Amino acid sequence: MATGKIIKALSGFYYVLHEGEIYQCRGRGNFRKKKVSPLVGDMVEFKADNREEGYILSIEERKNEFVRPPIANVDQALIVTSATRPDFNALLLDRFLVLVEAKRIEPIIVISKMDRLDEDQVKEMQHYETMYGEIGYPVILSAVNDPEAMDLIQSHLADRTTVIAGQSGVGKSSLLNSIDSRLSIDTDEISESLGRGKHTTRHVELYEISNGLVADTPGFSSLEFADLELEQLPECFPEFVAVQDGCKFRGCLHHKEPKCAVKMEVEAGNISSQRYHHYLQFLEEIQNRKPRY
Structure with missing residues (x-):
């Protein structure tokens, strides 16, 4: 058994890089049962008798993942x-x-x-x-x-x-x-x-x-904020994070709240008004997102 990184996935095969060599592997059937699919970038444990016939046995925990691109x-x-x-x-x-x-x-x-x-x-x-x-x-x-x-x-x-x-x-x-x-x-x-x-x-x-x-990659075919919660959006603007401790309310969304440090910085010209405007558009988009069942 060895550990490697998947560097390509094509036609049901996974190409695993291990110590400078690439091994062609298939995923084990139990991945399908668990509804887990190996992704390019995954660190995996695999077993291979030669470089053409290997099997992925397990996938290490991911620190992040995208669906499109996978x-x-x-x-x-x-x-x-x-x-x-x-x-x-x-x-x-x-x-x-x-x-x-x-x-x-x-x-x-x-x-x-x-x-x-x-x-x-x-x-x-x-x-x-x-x-x-x-x-x-x-x-x-x-x-x-x-x-x-x-x-x-x-x-x-x-x-x-x-x-x-x-x-x-x-x-x-x-x-x-x-x-x-x-x-x-x-x-x-x-x-x-x-x-x-x-x-x-x-x-x-x-x-x-x-x-x-x-x-x-084939590009980001989905640019929607499908998995992003409303409260997470301000955390995705580093210049907001830098001043948000000055907001009156904890969890401030920097929109309609009074005494908001972010809005004050925008008015003072220290935060880009264009970036803030885009933030409000994204906020509205997430608020109006249809619930998924």
Whole structure:
């Protein structure tokens, strides 16, 4: 019996990395009975007589997991958003940030396609770089074949399991190919008629890059806050957490409550009014969510 990490799941087989070797395994039938499915990123115990015929015996407890994409035990998320084509969307970026914060995953923001901007647009992206940087998020402005940006990204990858997140067409797969030329992950041009990219990644797979594991995924097909409770949302905004002890009421939702420290910081210009507005939109979305039975 040995311990390893699932780095790919495809057609009922699980590919387990153990001491530099990959073993093709099947899951045992009792997983189905327990309604547990092994995920890419799982640490597992397995038994294999050779590298082609192994069986997964047990799955270690997960520190986090996503359903779409199906992946577990992620340390950090590289959230890729483009400056143009598709246009930069701060609301969508904040949605991604909330989703990964809710799983206690550290985000790194990459703004791609900086080489396609005029001077005013560059200044706008630099404004966002400063704003998110002050919250505490690493922000990397990236252009095509930008060695400095690639070096910065690679410096974050060592000894960590990283998931790439972002809408279609922002250049996630191109970015991975730039980081490591040995990869030949399929990329696709933007569809001119739709103004967005086609999904080119078909399954979740962990690649060994820069002494870490990086997941190229089919993207986050669900961006809804299905599992997020109302009380959890303020915890997903680090700048709110930093001042919330100053709120009059414990468990303040920073909405209609009086003497709210977050609202005071927004009015003083110390917290982004745009981020706060997005927070209120998310709050309303969770409040109006239909109950699941």
